[in-house]
Amino acid sequence: MPDYHDDLRLAHVLADSADAATMERFKALDLKVETKPDMTPVSEADKAAEELIRSQLARARPRDAVLGEEYGSEGSGPRRWIIDPIDGTKNYVRGVPVWATLIALMVQGEGGYQPVVGVVSAPALGRRWWAAQGSGAYTGRSLSSATRLRVSQVGKVSDASFAYSSLTGWEDQGRLDGFLDLSRDCWRTRAYGDFWPYMMVAEGSVDMCAEPELSLWDMAANAIVVQEAGGSFTSLDGVPGPGGANAAASNGLLHEDLLGYLNQRY
Known part of the structure; x- marks a missing residue:
């Protein structure tokens, strides 16, 4: 099975950058918010976070494709990064702390593209979760300070x-x-x-x-x-x-x- 540890470390670096950008504008009185064609809100922080992640990916993984909520698809190939700069924008613009940056790497296989790395970072909650294919899922402050995640055993x-x-x-x-x-x-x-x-x-x-x-x-x-x-x-x-x-x-x-x-x- 391929080792995606380096990609997971990169995803954490991307999430760190996004967290800094989104938290800087969270609850800002002059936050600019627009309405997209599908009538959902988008803030300047959504756009800035995605631009930041894309620019870092362009340097670190120039051959990989990228799909993001705000700026669409770019590039092609067997590896594709999937970005939601702020999942929960309606919460973000109202000052509710339940929102997160979602970063995933999907790799093409026999059954099509499948996620192999994922980071979910919710800085206003002080929480982060992540996983890599075959390596388990974790939550914590960092890769070196983490608790392994396991689903419940409730059967009814x-x-x-x-x-x-x-x-x-x-x-x-x-x-x-x-x-x-x-x-x-x-x-x-x-x-x-x-x-x-x-x-x-x-x-x-x-x-x-x-x-x-x-x-x-x-x-x-x-x-x-x-x-x-x-x-x-x-x-x-x-x-x-x-x-x-x-x-x-x-x-x-x-x-x-x-x-x-x-x-x-x-």
């Missing part, structure tokens, strides 16, 4: 904690009734939002989570962290990895049940 929906971002989107897909049934049948539900539920699944503090509408940059880093922690990450249709337009993540034991609820049709 009635004992499980289910996390999500919002109710928006479930009804549009005809999945709202199944979503509500799951919410009624599980032990606990909470809407933590964005990257955080996936990291909680990896930590074992939440047992399953799902979102109905996502882009690749929302999922790639989260997927490798969940998988390396021993969990399952698929589309709502059950296809493994972050290649779909939505996501379901769990400790693995509950994954079939999770998909069953969310694919109910009435």
